[in-house]
Amino acid sequence: MTVPSELYYTPEHEWVAISGSTVSVGITDHAQRALGDVVFVSAPAAGSRVTAGEPCGEVESTKSVSDIYSPVDGEVTEVNPEIDDDPGLVNSDPYGAGWMFRVRLDDTEGDVPPGLLSAAEYAALTKEQQEDGE
Amino acid sequence: MHEKLGASLTDFAGWLMPLRYGSETAEHTAVRTAAGLFDLSHMGEIAVTGHGAAAALDYALTGEPSALKPGRARYTMICAADGGILDDLIVYRLADNDFLVVANAANSAVVGAALADRAAGHDAAVNDRTDDYGLIAIQGPQAAAILARLTDADLTTVKYYGSYPVQVAGHPVLLARTGYTGEDGFEIFTAPGDAEHLWAELTDAGAADGLVPAGLAARDTLRLEAGMPLYGNELAADRTPFDAGLGRVVKLDKPGDFVGRHALADRAAAAPQRELIGLTSQSRRVPRHGYPVLWNGEPCGTVTSGAPSPTLGVPIAMAYVRPDVAAAAANEPGTGTGTLAVDVRGRAEPATLVELPFYRRPA
Numbered sequence: 001m002t003v004p005s006e007l008y009y010t011p012e013h014e015w016v017a018i019s020g021s022t023v024s025v026g027i028t029d030h031a032q033r034a035l036g037d038v039v040f041v042s043a044p045a046a047g048s049r050v051t052a053g054e055p056c057g058e059v060e061s062t063k064s065v066s067d068i069y070s071p072v073d074g075e076v077t078e079v080n081p082e083i084d085d086d087p088g089l090v091n092s093d094p095y096g097a098g099w100m101f102r103v104r105l106d107d108t109e110g111d112v113p114p115g116l117l118s119a120a121e122y123a124a125l126t127k128e129q130q131e132d133g134e
Numbered sequence: 135m136h137e138k139l140g141a142s143l144t145d146f147a148g149w150l151m152p153l154r155y156g157s158e159t160a161e162h163t164a165v166r167t168a169a170g171l172f173d174l175s176h177m178g179e180i181a182v183t184g185h186g187a188a189a190a191l192d193y194a195l196t197g198e199p200s201a202l203k204p205g206r207a208r209y210t211m212i213c214a215a216d217g218g219i220l221d222d223l224i225v226y227r228l229a230d231n232d233f234l235v236v237a238n239a240a241n242s243a244v245v246g247a248a249l250a251d252r253a254a255g256h257d258a259a260v261n262d263r264t265d266d267y268g269l270i271a272i273q274g275p276q277a278a279a280i281l282a283r284l285t286d287a288d289l290t291t292v293k294y295y296g297s298y299p300v301q302v303a304g305h306p307v308l309l310a311r312t313g314y315t316g317e318d319g320f321e322i323f324t325a326p327g328d329a330e331h332l333w334a335e336l337t338d339a340g341a342a343d344g345l346v347p348a349g350l351a352a353r354d355t356l357r358l359e360a361g362m363p364l365y366g367n368e369l370a371a372d373r374t375p376f377d378a379g380l381g382r383v384v385k386l387d388k389p390g391d392f393v394g395r396h397a398l399a400d401r402a403a404a405a406p407q408r409e410l411i412g413l414t415s416q417s418r419r420v421p422r423h424g425y426p427v428l429w430n431g432e433p434c435g436t437v438t439s440g441a442p443s444p445t446l447g448v449p450i451a452m453a454y455v456r457p458d459v460a461a462a463a464a465n466e467p468g469t470g471t472g473t474l475a476v477d478v479r480g481r482a483e484p485a486t487l488v489e490l491p492f493y494r495r496p497a
Contacts, residue, residue, distance in 0.1 A: 033142065036351060037159040039442040040418040058479075060420050062158050062442055063351055065479070091157070 001126070002029050004095055008112060009122035012069040015095060016116055021108040023072055026099040027059060027090060030126045035061040038090040043068070043079045043101045050076060050103060052115060057100070059090070072113045074103040136173065139347055147240035149176035151350055158351035162444045165315050165356055166493075168344030169274030171336055172353060174321070175329065178242020179267045180235040180249060186256030187231050189390075194252035195225065196375060196398070198388040202227040207295045207310060211375050211383050212245055217397030218371040219378075221245050222363065224312060226297045234263075234308075234323075238365045252393060268329030272336055272345070273319030273356075275495075280340040281320055285309075292320075303335035314353065316360025317495055355441050358450060361412065361491030367423060367438045368410060368452055374401050377454065379410045379490075408435065409460040412490040413451045413476065417483035418442075421451040421476040427459075428475040428482055434459045437476060443492060450492045451476065451485070463487040 003009070008016040013031035017024040032038065040060040050056045050070035057068035079101045083089050090098040105113060117125065136143065141152035152173060154161065164170050182191055188200035197210030207226040211219055221241040226234040237245040242264060250260040272281055278289050287300035287309065297310035308323040324332055337345065354364070363369050368378050375384050375398070384398050415421060421440035426433045435455030443450040453476075455463075463474050475482040 036142075036154060037157050039420070042419070058419070060418065060442065062355060062444075065420065065422065 001033065002095070003119045003123045003126075005119045007095065007119060008071070008116035009119065010069060010071045010116065011125060012067075013126075014069060014071050016071045016113070017099075018112065021105050022077065022102055023074075023105060023113070024099045024102050025068075025071060026094055027068070028122070028126075029094050031066075032091045032094045032098070035059060035064060035066060037062050038087045041083050041087050041090060041100055043083075044070070044076045046076050046079055048076050050074060052113070068100065070103070071116060072103055072105055073107065074105045076101050077104050078102040136347075141347075141349060144350065146176060146350060147238075149239055151176055152347070154349040154351045155347045158349060158355070159444045161346055161348035161352035162355050164344055164346045165274045165317055165348055165352065166445055167275065168346075169272060169276040169280055169319075169340050170315075170346055170348035170352065171333065171340070172271040172273065172348050173329075173333070174269040174271050175267070175326070176239040177264075177269050178237035178239055178245065179263045179269075179323070180237060180242065180246050181261045181263045182233040182235060182249060182253065182258055183231055183261075184256075184258040185231055186253070186258040187233050190249075190253040190256035190258040191225065191233060191235075192388060192390060193256070193392050194249055195223070196384040196392065196394065197225065198385045199225045199227060199233060201388075204229050205296055205298060207297050207312060209295075209383065211369075211380070212248060213375070213394035213398065214371065215394055215397065217374040217394045217401055219365070219369045219373055219375060220248060220371065221365055222369055226308070226310065228297070228308070241365060266326070268324045268326045268332075269321060270324065270329060270333055270336065271313060271319060271321045272340070273313045273315040274317045274345070276340065276343040276345065277317070277319040280336065280343055280345055283339045284335055303332055305332055307332070314360075314362055315356040316362070316491065316493055317356075354439075355444060358439050358441055358452065359443055359445055359491065359493035361452070363410075363452075364439060374398060376401050376406065377408055377410065406457050408454040409457045410438070410490075411453055411455055411460050411463075412488045412492060413437075413453055413474070413485040414446065414488050414492070415449040415451070415476065415483055415485045417449065417478070419478045419481070419483050420449040421453075421478060421483070421485065425479075426477040427453045427455050427485070428477055429455070429459045429463070430472055431475075431482065433477075440476075445493050452490070460487070
């Protein structure tokens with residue numbers, strides 16, 4: 001399982017890449033492994049508002065469906081056009097071609113939006129969950 | 135062993151089982167187009183032996199095992215006195231007085247206890263032999279060709295639902311032409327100590343044909359496409375075989391009493407309360423176990439199993455619905471006065487009633 005050090009994370013297994021006032025969002029390697037083959041991603045539409053901690057989309061896999069929680073407050077500017085035709089990108093390249101949507105942050109004051117985990121914190125969390133038998 | 139293959143393991147009825155080895159969709163497709171190898175050692179094996187074994191099973195089960203010839207097997211069920219399904223089973227008649235009952239892992243204790251109870255008074259012994267058997271399934275259009283490389287047995291004479299003691303890769307096994315995938319294939323009962331070697335030999339023998347190890351996730355989508363019921367989903371203690379469209383497993387015309395006869399005879403004569411149907415959806419949001427089925431916007435039933443079908447490329451589901459809905463929807467596919475849908479987490483996704491199974495292997 002990989003946890004790139006330059007990204008930020010949520011306890012709900014999304015990752016966040018920060019680039020100025022815009023962030024890219026996807027789900028982690030840990031999440032895609034747990035879900036199995038992804039068959040459909042319902043991402044929030046461009047132009048819609050998302051709120052940190054609130055469900056804003058769904059990931060359908062062969063075995064289950066999971067909510068996508070927005071990691072940040074802001075407006076969706078772009079949705080990955082590739083994953084509609086090829087949702088398997090979420091499995092094959094979760095941190096790259098499998099990105100899901102981009103959000104323009106409401107608050108660009110801080111360096112990092114509040115509530116996000118560092119790579120080390122997220123790695124510790126998933127290790128804990130695995131040891132708890134999740 | 136499975137962890138060496140990179141399997142994701144899952145706790146299934148107390149057994150640590152491979153959920154998938156890599157991509158479950160790729161495993162599914164391999165079984166449809168080439169072959170897949172399944173470890174089913176979790177299944178319960180219960181031996182029923184003795185001069186009264188056949189009579190005891192006729193009394194205990196809905197089927198008529200006494201009518202089986204040695205070397206033959208039959209899909210059957212064990213019901214409670216009220217007709218509710220305790221489990222679905224395969225009964226193998228190994229010899230005149232020697233039967234092997236294969237039960238679902240989660241139910242094998244219940245089945246073993248019920249069989250022991252029902253065999254009392256017959257000259258029959260009931261013994262749980264689950265720990266004495268490993269079970270490996272090889273399934274798919276290439277299964278017979280692959281297996282033929284490891285055995286002298288003439289597989290062309292092994293009939294569907296036949297079972298034979300043969301040697302495979304040097305090990306004595308019970309070879310059965312059965313499965314749960316909708317493909318041709320075999321289930322191989324082996325001594326537990328031989329299972330790992332047998333698995334390795336089968337893997338080697340099939341590698342060039344595209345045989346892959348396959349986990350429980352692929353097994354579930356394969357059986358769903360084939361319209362085969364799963365205990366805990368389509369089958370349950372508050373369902374009868376007739377509910378599930380499997381009234382044929384209830385041999386009401388067999389001589390003698392059997393557990394559940396009265397209730398099942400009543401049920402056979404009465405108008406059905408529900409019907410098991412197949413649904414497909416054009417939406418990409420998948421109907422899943424427990425979701426409400428809607429007829430003209432009103433709840434009319436419940437999804438029992440649902441998944442994105444790798445073979446059909448659309449979501450498929452089985453569901454229990456009111457018989458009038460099953461009839462109306464069948465008469466007016468996609469048109470007319472009624473619309474069928476599934477409530478997928480708060481949004482009605484249109485669905486189409488289709489005949490089961492969703493997939494039938496090419497003749």
